[in-house]
Amino acid sequence: MHCNLINGEWRGGQPAIVNRNPSDLDDVVGEYASASADDMREAVAAARAAFPAWSRTTPQQRADILDAAGNEILARKQELGTLLAREEGKTLPEAIGEVTRAGHIFKFFAGEALRQQGELLDSVRPGVEVLISREPVGVVGLITPWNFPIAIPAWKAAPALAFGNCVVMKPAELVPGSAWALADILHRAGLPAGVFNLVMGSGRVLGPALLDAGIAALSFTGSQATGQRLAADCAVRGIKVQLEMGGKNPLLVADDAQLEQAVECAINGAFHSTGQRCTASSRIIVCHGIHDAFVARLAERTAALRVGHALDSASQIGPVASEPQLAANLDYVGKGQAQGASLLCGGERLQLATRGYYQSPALFAGCTPEMTISREEIFGPVAAVLRADDYEHALQLANDTPFGLAAGICTRSLALATHFRRHAEAGMVMVNLPTAGVDYHVPFGGRKGSSHGPREQGRYAAEFYTTVKTAYLGL
Ligand SMILES: NC(=O)C1=CN([C@@H]2O[C@H](COP(=O)(O)OP(=O)(O)OC[C@H]3O[C@@H](n4cnc5c(N)ncnc54)[C@H](OP(=O)(O)O)[C@@H]3O)[C@@H](O)[C@H]2O)C=CC1
Numbered sequence: 001m002h003c004n005l006i007n008g009e010w011r012g013g014q015p016a017i018v019n020r021n022p023s024d025l026d027d028v029v030g031e032y033a034s035a036s037a038d039d040m041r042e043a044v045a046a047a048r049a050a051f052p053a054w055s056r057t058t059p060q061q062r063a064d065i066l067d068a069a070g071n072e073i074l075a076r077k078q079e080l081g082t083l084l085a086r087e088e089g090k091t092l093p094e095a096i097g098e099v100t101r102a103g104h105i106f107k108f109f110a111g112e113a114l115r116q117q118g119e120l121l122d123s124v125r126p127g128v129e130v131l132i133s134r135e136p137v138g139v140v141g142l143i144t145p146w147n148f149p150i151a152i153p154a155w156k157a158a159p160a161l162a163f164g165n166c167v168v169m170k171p172a173e174l175v176p177g178s179a180w181a182l183a184d185i186l187h188r189a190g191l192p193a194g195v196f197n198l199v200m201g202s203g204r205v206l207g208p209a210l211l212d213a214g215i216a217a218l219s220f221t222g223s224q225a226t227g228q229r230l231a232a233d234c235a236v237r238g239i240k241v242q243l244e245m246g247g248k249n250p251l252l253v254a255d256d257a258q259l260e261q262a263v264e265c266a267i268n269g270a271f272h273s274t275g276q277r278c279t280a281s282s283r284i285i286v287c288h289g290i291h292d293a294f295v296a297r298l299a300e301r302t303a304a305l306r307v308g309h310a311l312d313s314a315s316q317i318g319p320v321a322s323e324p325q326l327a328a329n330l331d332y333v334g335k336g337q338a339q340g341a342s343l344l345c346g347g348e349r350l351q352l353a354t355r356g357y358y359q360s361p362a363l364f365a366g367c368t369p370e371m372t373i374s375r376e377e378i379f380g381p382v383a384a385v386l387r388a389d390d391y392e393h394a395l396q397l398a399n400d401t402p403f404g405l406a407a408g409i410c411t412r413s414l415a416l417a418t419h420f421r422r423h424a425e426a427g428m429v430m431v432n433l434p435t436a437g438v439d440y441h442v443p444f445g446g447r448k449g450s451s452h453g454p455r456e457q458g459r460y461a462a463e464f465y466t467t468v469k470t471a472y473l474g475l
């Protein structure tokens with residue numbers, strides 16, 4: 001049994017979470033202790049008790065611990081990648097890539113602990129100086145989703161700790177294994193008791209206890225419905241909040257796009273990681289002149305994608321992560337057909353050699369902006385192609401969404417790329433690249449319904465994990 005980490009001690013819990021491999025339901029990845037609301041309250045109390053001493057540690061002490069954690073993650077990337085692929089279902093190369101990203105994140109924030117920000121200014125009054133500095137916010141709650149079981153915990157926990165906060169992390173119940181491995185690494189890297197707590201179990205049980213136990217800030221990644229509810233609950237409690245939620249990201253293919261490059265961007269953005277990325281290209285908006293050639297080639301490539309066990313080196317697309325997610329995907333496929341879109345390929349549950357949640361990637365053409373599959377986040381391997389009259393029409397379709405996380409364009413024209421970069425209503429813009437797959441050292445986040453609060457990652461993470469103090473010094 002893998003226990004919760006509360007106040008520096010590994011503690012059991014009932015009932016156990018049985019972590020199963022979505023590629024093979026007969027493969028049990030491990031058993032993990034399910035925490036109670038009381039466990040959550042104890043974890044927050046421990047973090048609050050640890051905060052005064054941890055917030056006064058030197059940047060060097062914090063940098064050394066984060067650097068050691070990053071080194072261990074990188075040294076164990078094959079083993080941790082295998083664990084991640086087994087519990088979440090992304091292919092092994094994708095899983096190793098994610099673990100590598102997590103290791104780099106810890107090493108980056110080890111450096112950020114040392115690169116402190118502050119300003120010394122003259123006051124507008126004579127004989128007075130003004131000192132502006134940043135301080136940690138206190139105890140930070142982290143609620144993480146199932147689709148990036150180690151990278152998202154890493155990109156929330158690393159800056160929180162680097163800037164002197166204490167952490168209570170609740171990972172998604174579906175994928176506790178990678179979060180547990182991260183907690184074990186941080187514990188052994190030398191964090192004092194209570195500075196980092198891992199509380200596994202159901203969000204509906206543990207979320208309210210987390211919010212009521214006295215945290216100063218909450219960082220959440222997951223669905224829009226849960227995020228918006230949490231933000232309202234945080235507002236009445238005065239908890240600082242950061243939300244990363246869904247996307248309905250457009251990939252715009254202009255008439256002058258390089259065909260093979262554009263198809264590659266669409267395949268990667270729509271179907272890699274089984275389409276389970278908030279940055280996935282679920283709307284592919286194609287200008288009239290290139291539309292038919294592009295769609296023919298994309299359908300050919302989609303139909304040829306090899307779906308299989310995440311650890312099989314021949315697999316290009318792993319299973320869907322869970323039964324409810326697979327059922328939701330197939331329901332969206334049905335809605336697409338019922339509303340008149342043409343299903344060019346895929347969209348079926350597959351029975352393979354092992355019992356898993358396999359689905360053939362679904363490609364729809366002839367989609368209109370009002371269709372459900374053009375509007376709602378699906379979070380699976382289902383892509384909708386929309387035909388645009390020209391670039392201006394395509395841009396208008398791209399921005400016609402309640403979301404605004406990522407937006408991509410494939411074009412050979414610098415003028416179009418520049419225009420799109422300026423006018424896409426999204427937090428991240430990709431030119432001749434897939435909409436998904438981001439760097440760890442630059443800001444991550446979106447606009448409209450996708451995000452709320454300061455950006456995550458890179459040096460911009462300081463905005464959420466610190467609070468500014470302005471001191472007036474009489475001379
Ligand atoms: N932006 C993104 O990266 C993600 C988007 N999604 C979207 O959400 C859909 C549903 O996925 P789902 O996993 O149910 O997403 P949720 O938003 O429900 O889950 C995300 C996290 O929030 C937790 N949670 C759930 N309810 C509460 C609550 N009341 N209080 C506090 N925490 C809570 C979950 O815990 P637990 O699951 O353990 O109960 C999990 O840790 C997907 O199909 C996709 O569209 C999902 C994941 C990531």
Ligand SMILES: O=C(O)CCC(=O)C(=O)O
Pocket residue numbers: 147148221276277278279435436437438
């Ligand atoms: O595209 C990426 O690299 C990150 C995606 C992501 O953070 C998410 O899906 O939650």
